Amino acid sequence: MHSTAVQDTPRAAGNQTAILAIILVSYFMILLDNSVVFTGLPSIRADLELTPATLSWVQDAYTLVFGGLLLLGARAGDLLGRRRLFLIGLALFGTASLLIGVAPTGWWIVAARGLQGVGAAIVAPTSLALITAHFTGEARSRAVAWYAATAGIGASLGMLVGGALTAWISWRAAFLVNVPIAAIMIFAARRVLTETERRSGRFDVIGAVCATLGMSALVFGIMESTERGWTDPLTLSALTVAAALLIALVLHEARAPQPIMPLRLFSHRERSGAYATRLLYMGAMIGFFYFTTQYMQDTLSFSPLQAGLGFIPMTAVNFAVAMAIPRLAGHISGPVLLLAGVVVTLAGMAWLSRLDPDGTYLIAVALPMLLIGAGQGLAFAPMTNAGISSLSTEDAGAGSGLINTAHQLGMALGLGILVTVATSANDTAGVAGHVSAALTGSSVLLGLALTVVLLVVIPSRRAEPAHNDA
Structure with a gap:
């Protein structure tokens, strides 16, 4: 099939507001489960009498399958139709959420979390690809801004929702709430979304195997590093297998029709820069959520619900700034907005990293959170737009999959690195000292992201003055 600009894909005849709402609610639902489990883990451990190893797999099974299957999920949407696969992903995610909510044992909840990861790996890339299929021009810019805002606030609201439902009802409610949401989204999507054009041809089996197993091995190795260390034989073996499979993937993809x-x-510098920036940025942000929660609960003595509420300043500012992006984009180029976002996030993270055992919530946490929220609100939409820049129709699914792969891989890699940094801190400094060290590591990752933006993304845009941000 010849390559045509993705902007030429026909729009759905239905109401575009309804289309965007379906896509965003579905995407938000899967993002929520990336973080909602954090506040519920102590209750899950007590209720199901889980060992520490099994408890870790309640989160790791989801992350591993989600990250490992993203490229496969994106490609399947191109071949089977993105609307059809979107519905399948929602059905899998909703079914898995029900199974988690009624889980009687540890192995049950771990298996169900893995199934939930399969659904998420389908919905995440397909949702962004559906935006490219149903929106053009300014409408697409606004849709991407909403998509980016959803990605930005999903983690922080996950903490709040998870803490509230666990405190008021049960940890099971945090998962069961997905069941009616998924059912409503399936019903609405069938009525509103139109099917995208299906591509004919053979499925790249070798590429799918190498991508899925290679990404899974990479995520597994990174996750194991947080418990065993980077020099542990199992960690090194997983990373070696991942490297071999991913090298084989590149060599095969260079010849595959x-x-x-x-x-x-x-080959597009702006897209490549956007992938690298997202990986580094999300590596820093997972450290922000993971370690700031510990500081609020262990040092400031917040309850899980109070810790969730503690992220509201960041969430509110993030959303407000993200909604202003379409207006700002009319006057400021995407790369400059991205640059500003990374700089402001870095300033907030550097401030937050200075926390100590005697700090107060207002000065040590809330005020730097405002900067982090503003920076993320500025950065996410132009980062997403750069990741889908100049994509052809045939590459829309794969491009969306790579954006989400960078997102998930960045979080897994960032957490592995930052846990190592935190544990290497002097024990006499207590929790605050470990959290400060980790957030200093997050600041370094943001510094690297800033370097990529300055050296790759902005120069690539200057070389293409006619490029359209939409």
């Missing part, structure tokens, strides 16, 4: 991960996606 219909690759699962077209290497031409990386």
Whole structure:
């Protein structure tokens, strides 16, 4: 099939507000479960009498399957139709949420979390690809801004929702709430969304196997590093297998007629810079959520619900700034907005990293959170737009999959690195000292993201003055 600009894909005849609402609610639902489990883990452990190893897999099973299957989920949407696969993903996610909510044992909840990861790996890339299929021009810019805002606030609201439902009802409610949401979204999507054009051709089996197993091994190795260390034989073995499979993937994709991960996606400097920036940025942000929660609960003596509420300043500012992006984009280029966002986030993270055992919530946490929220609100939409820049129709699914892969891989890699940094801190400094060290590491990752924006993203845009942000 010849390549045509993705902007030429026909719009759905239905109401575009309804289309966007379906996509965003579905995307928000899966993002929520990335973090909602954090506040419920102590209750899950007590209720199901889980060992520490099994408890860790309640989160890791979701992360591993989600990250490992993203490229496969994106490619399947191109071949089977994105609306059809979107519905399948929602059905899997809703079913898995029900199974988690009624889980009687540890192995049951771990298996159900893995199934939930399969649904998430389908919905995440398909939702962004559906935006490229149903929106054009300014409408797409606004849709991407909403999508970016959803990605930005999903983690912080996950903490709040998880803490509230666990405190008021049960940890099970935090998962069961997905069941009616998924059912409503399936019903609405069937009525509102139109099917995208299906691509004919063979499925890249070798590429799918290498991508899925390679990404899974990479995520697994990074996750194991947080418990065993980077020099542990199991960690090193997983990372070695991952490297071998991902190298094989690149070599195969260079020759495959219909690759699962077209290497031409990386030939565009702005897109490649956006993938790298997102990986580094999300690595820093997972440290922010993971360690700031510990500081609020262990040092400031917040309850899980209070810790969730503690993220509201960041969430509110993030959302407000993200909604202003379409107006700002009319006067300021995307790369400059991205640059400003990373700089402001870095300033907030550097401030937050100075916390100590005697700090107060207002000065040590809330005020730097305002900067982090504003920076994320500025950065996410232009980062997402850069990631889908100049994509053809045939590459829309794969491009969306790579954005989400960078997002998930960045969080897994960032957490592995930052846990190592935190544990290397002097024990005499207590929790605050470990959290400060980790957030200093987050600041370094943001510094690297800033370097990528300055050296890759902005120069690439200057080389293409006619580029359209939409």
